[in-house]
Amino acid sequence: MDYYSGQINKLIEALGSLPGIGAKTAQRLAFHIVNMPEEDVKRLASAMTEAKSGVRYCKCCCTLTDDELCPICKSPARDKKTIMVVENSRDLAAYEKTGKYNGVYHVLHGAISPMLGISPADLKIKELLERLKDDVNEIIIATNSSIEGEATAMYLSKLIKPIGIKTTRIASGVPVGGDLEYIDEVTLLRALDGRTEL
């Protein structure tokens, strides 16, 4: 690609290393950035370095935050006795957007995956068990409905149930608005298994 300048090539390469950004998108973004006002470029670049250096794990729930404690753990309005365990901060955000969950969270930062070499020790499980020493009513396991998420849910339930704390798993089934015709068989069977009385 010697028809571009070296600096543009470097930028294209750096952008292309981000997830979901292919060669074409990286190229388009690079040219957009070069044509952006200088202060906007500086703002974007410093947002990156500042977020990287400034953000840390919440001391309680391990989500990403600026402070020692995240806004949710700090809030006196939240029910600290109900803990929803999620894989990452984006999943936490997804449940927060529903506006209906009033408990707190625990972010594992991943799921058990022998394929990717992620063992339970790599997740924030030790921190979760530490929290269970306080008075906790229920642990809601909301890891993804993938093989890794299910494996993590199984692992956690085997760990937590013996302590005597109620451990639940979010339901798996046909998504709202989903057409049965287009749903895979595993999900259909899961929906059947999880049927509730009307």
Add this chain to the structure above:
Amino acid sequence: MDYYSGQINKLIEALGSLPGIGAKTAQRLAFHIVNMPEEDVKRLASAMTEAKSGVRYCKCCCTLTDDELCPICKSPARDKKTIMVVENSRDLAAYEKTGKYNGVYHVLHGAISPMLGISPADLKIKELLERLKDDVNEIIIATNSSIEGEATAMYLSKLIKPIGIKTTRIASGVPVGGDLEYIDEVTLLRALDGRTEL
């Protein structure tokens, strides 16, 4: 979105202002960046600011480059008497990738668009006319096949033809591998108009 830290929100917002990056992608990228090694984040951020501050227009063809002249204008192997006029540096790159074009380029940095308020004076047309004072055999107009690209091509041909330089336009028609069934009528008629003898 007060369930994220302020710095992450700032980063999501800055990334979301890039073209083609929606709210979900910005969120995914922001979390990826926060989890990247610190030196990678710094490299990405500095690639942006350096590309912005270091890149300038080639003195001859107006493409984006680090030096006074771009590698193509500098090359003694290129035919300086054939100039292909393109809308932007990405279009130049697209033709360079074919590896078959041996002439040089002229980058307009846009196309005439009354809708977007882009007039001929906003494009690098003055610089193109300046180049025509040297010995030039042919001007190949390779602006896009959009309304703006066609308007720009018309405008340029009216400007250049009176000077007595051969002015050509790249062909418009059915793309290679294209199925007639799925091609719009305007393109089909364009392909018919541009038919050549076998």
